[in-house]
Amino acid sequence: MELSRRGFVAQGAAIVSGAICNKPEAFSKPNIRKTVSRPLIISTWPFGEVANKKAMEVINSGGSSLDAVEKGINVTENDKENTSVGIGGLPNSEGVVQLDACIMHGPGHKAGSVMGIERIRNPISVARKIMEHTRHVQLVGKGAQEFALSQGFTKENILTEKSKRKWLKWKKNNQKKRPEGSIDNHDTIALLMLDEGGNLTGGCSTSGLAFKLPGRVGDSPIIGSGLYVDNEVGAAGATGVGENVLRHCCSFMIVEFMRQGLSPQDACIKAIKRAAKIDPLGMDLNIFFIAVDKKGRYGAAGTGKGFQYSVTTPKQSGILDSAALSDIDAGPVGGNEFNN
Numbered sequence: 065m066e067l068s069r070r071g072f073v074a075q076g077a078a079i080v081s082g083a084i085c086n087k088p089e090a091f092s093k094p095n096i097r098k099t100v101s102r103p104l105i106i107s108t109w110p111f112g113e114v115a116n117k118k119a120m121e122v123i124n125s126g127g128s129s130l131d132a133v134e135k136g137i138n139v140t141e142n143d144k145e146n147t148s149v150g151i152g153g154l155p156n157s158e159g160v161v162q163l164d165a166c167i168m169h170g171p172g173h174k175a176g177s178v179m180g181i182e183r184i185r186n187p188i189s190v191a192r193k194i195m196e197h198t199r200h201v202q203l204v205g206k207g208a209q210e211f212a213l214s215q216g217f218t219k220e221n222i223l224t225e226k227s228k229r230k231w232l233k234w235k236k237n238n239q240k241k242r243p244e245g246s247i248d249n250h251d252t253i254a255l256l257m258l259d260e261g262g263n264l265t266g267g268c269s270t271s272g273l274a275f276k277l278p279g280r281v282g283d284s285p286i287i288g289s290g291l292y293v294d295n296e297v298g299a300a301g302a303t304g305v306g307e308n309v310l311r312h313c314c315s316f317m318i319v320e321f322m323r324q325g326l327s328p329q330d331a332c333i334k335a336i337k338r339a340a341k342i343d344p345l346g347m348d349l350n351i352f353f354i355a356v357d358k359k360g361r362y363g364a365a366g367t368g369k370g371f372q373y374s375v376t377t378p379k380q381s382g383i384l385d386s387a388a389l390s391d392i393d394a395g396p397v398g399g400n401e402f403n404n
């Protein structure tokens with residue numbers, strides 16, 4: 065999904081699937097979130113719904129919550145049509161696809177992260193291997209690739225013809241400019257899960273900003289920025305312009321606000337407001353978040369309209385509009401909730 069800088073506006077709020085519908089009357093009650101049946105899975109963007117469903121399927125067939133988060137995110141990574149995650153992701157300014165991902169598991173406060181890995185289509189799985197089979201949290205670039213190969217991953221060409229064409233076009237039109245990454249391509253998947261036992265797990269995977277400088281790493285694989293899980297409190301994940309999420313440690317901040325008692329949605333809103341207040345970019349930060357707490361409440365918010373997220377429980381699955389800072393400044397907070 066490609067959206068313009070000013071903010072994800074054009075993607076209609078009308079896209080609704082499954083059993084969840086947008087309910088304007090819920091907008092006047094931003095602090096009231098119902099708890100839902102578990103497992104509860106939420107993820108960024110409408111395309112996250114198939115990942116959620118895969119995660120639910122994995123749980124239903126006896127898999128662990130880590131299996132569910134990993135296999136769910138693998139669905140997005142394996143989708144060649146998605147140009148910002150996994151295979152088919154848009155490359156850097158040199159035409160090389162460099163992928164970032166991280167995973168966190170509440171019990172044991174475990175984390176694994178991989179940055180700038182090339183020719184491996186499933187970085188979330190590599191991140192999990194780092195978490196489970198090394199003493200480290202992060203591996204980067206060549207070392208990460210070598211580790212992945214040692215764990216049985218295979219190298220392949222992950223630059224699809226479609227992405228290559230987009231890169232060539234970008235290159236032709238931007239010959240004189242210093243490459244800094246296009247913010248028109250940001251559809252990272254962050255997926256959070258509250259399992260039946262009440263434990264939280266999350267993952268995040270991306271090819272990062274399109275046409276970024278080689279070696280650029282965004283927020284997505286950085287624990288506390290693109291993702292944070294605290295098993296006592298809740299979890300948060302991000303999408304949008306990574307540099308702006310990174311500078312404010314947003315996912316960590318959101319979890320801390322939930323610790324102070326805010327609902328997930330209010331915690332997202334407060335984090336955005338705090339970042340926007342001190343940042344010269346203000347409302348142009350272009351950052352979007354999802355969050356879930358230990359009680360099963362969930363929510364999302366972003367600097368602009370148009371950000372949607374997917375929610376799946378054993379009873380329902382669908383796509384919801386997030387609260388938008390532009391609405392918040394104008395009046396009551398937007399939001400949606402399940403009815404079960």
Ligand code: SD4
Binds near residue numbers: 253271283
């Ligand atoms: C990044 N945050 O690398 C990622 C991009 C993104 O949805 O979110 N895309 O900056």
